[in-house]
Amino acid sequence: MKVTLNVNGEGRELDIDPRTTLLDALRNHLDLTGSKKGCDHGQCGACTVLVNDRRINACLALAVMHEDDEITTIEGLGQPGALSPLQRAFVQHDGYQCGYCTPGQIVSAKGMMSEFDLGWPSNVSDDLTAIPDFSRTEIRERMSGNLCRCSAYPGICAAIEDAAPEEGLKNTKAAE
Amino acid sequence: MTEHLKMDKVQPRMLDETGQGAIHKPMTRPEGPLKVSGTATYAAEWSLPNMAEGVMVRAAITKGTCEIDESSVKDMPGFVGIYTDRMVRNSAQGTMGTNPVQPEGEVHYLGQPIAVAVAETLEQARDIAQSLAVKYTPADGAKTVMDDSTEFEDDDDPVDMGDLDKAMSEAAFSIDSLYTTKPHNSSAMEPHAAVADWEGDRVILRGSLQMLGFNKNELADSLGIDVSNVRILSPYIGGGFGSKLGISPECVAAAVASKKLGRPVRVVLHRNNVFEMITLRTETRQRMRLACDADGKLTAIGHENWQTNLPGESMAEPVDVATHFLYGGENRRYGQHIARLNRSASGAVRAPGEAVGQLGLENAMDELAEAAGIDPIEFRVRNIPEKSPESGLPYSSNALAQCLQEGAEMFGWSGRKGPKERLEGEWYLGMGVASAARSNILMESRANVTLNPDGTALVQTDMTDIGTGTYSILGQIAAEMLGIDPSKVTVELGDTDLPEASGSGGSWGAASAGSSVFLGAKGIRTKLAERLGCSPEELRLQDGVATGANNRRPLAELMDGPITEEGHIEPGSTSNDFEQAGFGAHFAEVAVNKVTGEVRVRRMLAAMAAGRILNAQTARSQVWGGQIWGIGTALTEEIQHDRRTGHIVNNDLAEYHIPVNLDVPDLDVHFVDERDDQSNPMQIKGIGELGLSGAGAAITNAIYNACGVRVYDYPATPDKIFPHLD
Ligand code: FES
Ligand code: FES
Numbered sequence: 001m002k003v004t005l006n007v008n009g010e011g012r013e014l015d016i017d018p019r020t021t022l023l024d025a026l027r028n029h030l031d032l033t034g035s036k037k038g039c040d041h042g043q044c045g046a047c048t049v050l051v052n053d054r055r056i057n058a059c060l061a062l063a064v065m066h067e068d069d070e071i072t073t074i075e076g077l078g079q080p081g082a083l084s085p086l087q088r089a090f091v092q093h094d095g096y097q098c099g100y101c102t103p104g105q106i107v108s109a110k111g112m113m114s115e116f117d118l119g120w121p122s123n124v125s126d127d128l129t130a131i132p133d134f135s136r137t138e139i140r141e142r143m144s145g146n147l148c149r150c151s152a153y154p155g156i157c158a159a160i161e162d163a164a165p166e167e168g169l170k171n172t173k174a175a176e
Numbered sequence: 177m178t179e180h181l182k183m184d185k186v187q188p189r190m191l192d193e194t195g196q197g198a199i200h201k202p203m204t205r206p207e208g209p210l211k212v213s214g215t216a217t218y219a220a221e222w223s224l225p226n227m228a229e230g231v232m233v234r235a236a237i238t239k240g241t242c243e244i245d246e247s248s249v250k251d252m253p254g255f256v257g258i259y260t261d262r263m264v265r266n267s268a269q270g271t272m273g274t275n276p277v278q279p280e281g282e283v284h285y286l287g288q289p290i291a292v293a294v295a296e297t298l299e300q301a302r303d304i305a306q307s308l309a310v311k312y313t314p315a316d317g318a319k320t321v322m323d324d325s326t327e328f329e330d331d332d333d334p335v336d337m338g339d340l341d342k343a344m345s346e347a348a349f350s351i352d353s354l355y356t357t358k359p360h361n362s363s364a365m366e367p368h369a370a371v372a373d374w375e376g377d378r379v380i381l382r383g384s385l386q387m388l389g390f391n392k393n394e395l396a397d398s399l400g401i402d403v404s405n406v407r408i409l410s411p412y413i414g415g416g417f418g419s420k421l422g423i424s425p426e427c428v429a430a431a432v433a434s435k436k437l438g439r440p441v442r443v444v445l446h447r448n449n450v451f452e453m454i455t456l457r458t459e460t461r462q463r464m465r466l467a468c469d470a471d472g473k474l475t476a477i478g479h480e481n482w483q484t485n486l487p488g489e490s491m492a493e494p495v496d497v498a499t500h501f502l503y504g505g506e507n508r509r510y511g512q513h514i515a516r517l518n519r520s521a522s523g524a525v526r527a528p529g530e531a532v533g534q535l536g537l538e539n540a541m542d543e544l545a546e547a548a549g550i551d552p553i554e555f556r557v558r559n560i561p562e563k564s565p566e567s568g569l570p571y572s573s574n575a576l577a578q579c580l581q582e583g584a585e586m587f588g589w590s591g592r593k594g595p596k597e598r599l600e601g602e603w604y605l606g607m608g609v610a611s612a613a614r615s616n617i618l619m620e621s622r623a624n625v626t627l628n629p630d631g632t633a634l635v636q637t638d639m640t641d642i643g644t645g646t647y648s649i650l651g652q653i654a655a656e657m658l659g660i661d662p663s664k665v666t667v668e669l670g671d672t673d674l675p676e677a678s679g680s681g682g683s684w685g686a687a688s689a690g691s692s693v694f695l696g697a698k699g700i701r702t703k704l705a706e707r708l709g710c711s712p713e714e715l716r717l718q719d720g721v722a723t724g725a726n727n728r729r730p731l732a733e734l735m736d737g738p739i740t741e742e743g744h745i746e747p748g749s750t751s752n753d754f755e756q757a758g759f760g761a762h763f764a765e766v767a768v769n770k771v772t773g774e775v776r777v778r779r780m781l782a783a784m785a786a787g788r789i790l791n792a793q794t795a796r797s798q799v800w801g802g803q804i805w806g807i808g809t810a811l812t813e814e815i816q817h818d819r820r821t822g823h824i825v826n827n828d829l830a831e832y833h834i835p836v837n838l839d840v841p842d843l844d845v846h847f848v849d850e851r852d853d854q855s856n857p858m859q860i861k862g863i864g865e866l867g868l869s870g871a872g873a874a875i876t877n878a879i880y881n882a883c884g885v886r887v888y889d890y891p892a893t894p895d896k897i898f899p900h901l902d
Contacts, residue, residue: 017297017299017300018296019299019303020298020299020875024298024299025221027221027890028223028297028298031223033214033217033218033221034213034214035214035577036214036218036414037220037367037444038365038366038367038447038829039367039447039828039829039830040446041447041828041829041830043447043828043829043830044365044829046365050218053612073214074212074213074214075213075214075215077213078212078213079213079215080209080210080213080215082208083209083212083213086215087209087212087523088212090208090212090351091204091205091208091209091212092204094204094205094793094794094796094797095210096208096643097214097415097643097644097645097794097797097798097801098364098365098366098412098413098414098415098416098642098643099210099211099212099412099643100218100364100365100366100414100415100643101365101414102211102212102214103212103213103214106212124838136842137838139186139837140837140838140840141838143835143837144836144837144838144839145836146817146837147365147829147834147836148837149362149363149364149365149415149417149834150415150643150801151799151801151803151804151805151835151840152363152797152801153800153804153835153837153840154800154840154842154843155797156799156837157837169588173875
């Protein structure tokens with residue numbers, strides 16, 4: 001069936017099988033292979049994209065469900081030569097090894113920051129109504145949906161902390 | 177021209193003299209911008225014109241035969257074909273170089289690949305694969321469990337030195353313990369994938385593979401074609417950890433289907449397929465017998481193991497590999513026993529042998545140290561032998577004592593107390609230590625190095641980078657040797673049309689492929705020295721300028737065109753005449769919940785001695801990886817087989833628990849400065865697996881130190897701890 005997806009600010013027309021996931025639409029039909037498939041089951045986070053600024057697992061969504069949404073993929077955050085602060089920080093802190101989970105980690109980190117800005121608590125927040133603290137433990141908890149078998153977690157956390165001010169993170173205790 | 181070296185004798189420490197400053201220190205990865213922007217292309221991401229999509233079909237019985245009924249699906253939308261020819265049973269074992277078993281309609285385990293369903297789109301192929309009718313004829317006699325009634329084959333002649341039983345009975349202190357570990361899955365984040373296309377009789381395969389030199393032979397053999405008709409491309413690989421050492425079923429399936437169809441075919445394994453069709457680490461039972469005298473000197477070491485594999489698989493987990501050379505003791509006994517089961521094949525997973533063998537050994541050392549009333553670090557230091565205790569060979573280098581002692585100092589080991597003596601809220605705290613050892617290996621490897629007059633350089637080899645940092649270090653080595661900035665070097669990898677390298681595995685990649693680049697660059701240095709009129713020893717190359725014999729010339733003036741040299745390294749007598757291994761010490765502090773038995777790792781330190789460190793940043797990342805794999809091994813990772821069918825019931829990433837971000841505390845890595853002159857011309861040793869060897873044992877030893885519960889059955893899930901807490 002026909003569907004128009006708005007990806008990285010561009011309208012893209014597609015004629016696809018209704019069973020096509022958002023992830024497969026991006027990877028197999030739009031040549032946007034930056035979003036990775038690690039499990040196809042919502043278990044690894046490699047496929048994380050932003051839909052209207054919220055992070056989701058693109059493998060758990062059907063493309064046709066997202067006709068009117070703003071979709072942002074890793075390609076939309078920055079490209080070689082014009083990397084985003086998060087992308088630069090991942091390179092700087094070796095927040096990866098094989099690089100396969102990396103786009104998902106970066107997009108997820110971006111989405112996580114807007115959740116901080118909205119004051120969302122997490123499973124490790126002491127007070128559910130307070131402004132969350134941008135601490136290592138909070139970052140670790142909130143990034144635990146993104147698996148990295150190369151185990152670059154220390155570099156991933158360091159990169160996120162380093163890039164946060166430049167990414168415009170504001171609403172945290174640390175920024176107060 | 178080829179600069180060849182067979183490593184028969186110690187080479188000068190050139191990399192301490194070159195002085196460009198391109199090695200040792202941290203350097204970011206040249207391919208980093210591609211990886212962080214999603215523009216590095218992994219195997220499944222090649223989209224070729226008119227490409228068809230394939231999905232694997234798995235066997236639903238444990239043992240027997242199967243017949244595919246193609247007519248059941250051929251009217252489905254998008255149907256292209258069902259192919260069963262030459263289907264391989266499981267991925268090839270590492271360095272096999274020949275085809276894996278091709279069972280031709282027989283089923284040997286549940287989840288085995290039996291066909292590939294090909295259609296116009298992925299959605300259609302998936303539907304067809306699921307709808308395909310298969311007629312099974314089950315056979316009797318399937319074996320799916322290793323227990324006391326299992327028959328075992330003895331895999332190798334048990335070593336028997338001295339009299340272990342006598343030494344045990346006469347010892348001042350001894351322990352005799354049984355440790356068990358569950359099977360482990362590599363779980364590289366990129367599922368195995370292949371895009372096959374034929375140019376006449378030649379297949380071009382884009383795959384996700386670690387060892388292209390072996391893989392091209394495995395693919396050729398599986399297809400029954402000449403190896404000259406195989407080209408494999410694998411420039412980016414989303415993690416390997418042993419799971420991509422050998423050619424895997426989707427490669428053969430894609431190649432067969434593509435040949436029949438005359439069009440490109442892509443086959444990507446589903447995550448469940450990865451768990452079932454790709455080799456995993458065997459479960460192990462390990463009987464540890466250790467004895468020492470009143471002074472804490474080991475008198476006996478026994479390390480016997482039991483494990484499983486499919487019939488016909490040559491690989492056995494070398495569980496006792498490091499036990500042979502790590503500690504002294506005159507009376508020693510080993511033995512390896514293999515049960516042949518109808519379950520997914522066993523093979524190499526990161527640090528085969530050490531990853532599980534050093535759990536048994538290092539836990540047993542902890543037990544014996546405690547029995548003898550000696551601090552575990554002191555106990556280990558006392559038992560480091562002068563030379564390898566069985567072969568009598570000298571160590572090429574052995575900084576184990578230094579790693580243990582420097583690490584203890586850095587970790588604050590003196591603050592360690594006894595079980596249940598540190599309580600914080602409802603958490604007992606404790607510290608543990610374990611030695612790390614991993615054999616060091618050099619493999620034959622080749623690379624071309626080209627220096628251009630403009631001061632840029634090119635490195636070309638079929639070596640792979642599976643996340644280990646090959647792109648970084650090969651560029652750094654060339655830059656250091658040629659006196660140019662690393663940003664001026666382009667590294668091309670992962671193409672079998674390039675000179676054949678060692679491949680990535682066994683922690684030998686940096687040493688082997690690195691040495692070939694070193695040699696190629698050394699050959700170029702010889703040419704430049706000639707042109708400058710000095711000896712190669714006198715030549716200094718720095719920032720694009722050559723100096724020697726009172727001459728100083730920019731490269732552009734010395735060169736009228738590019739110079740290309742092939743570097744070729746081969747292992748020589750230093751591999752046989754020395755016990756070569758990386759050594760290290762792992763430290764862990766854990767908290768054990770006194771109510772639930774839950775374990776949280778608080779911090780870890782790895783003190784590692786792996787010869788010269790080429791890139792402090794990528795090397796540290798490798799060790800982080802090892803430490804974190806240690807957390808998974810110790811606490812969460814276990815494949816569960818259905819006892820009735822051998823089915824892997826937790827065949828996905830939700831149920832097979834690899835460490836997540838919150839499981840990982842702050843990790844420290846300390847490199848002990850070292851040069852290993854016998855290892856290779858760069859004096860380096862492997863680091864990728866050393867960081868895992870023993871890491872899990874440090875954690876379980878810390879659990880004991882925290883709460884007094886010794887876990888013998890890995891992983892140390894709460895159910896194995898809280899019943900024993902009073
Ligand atoms: S591929 Fe979507 S979560 Fe794993
Ligand atoms: S970088 Fe390899 S899985 Fe994260």
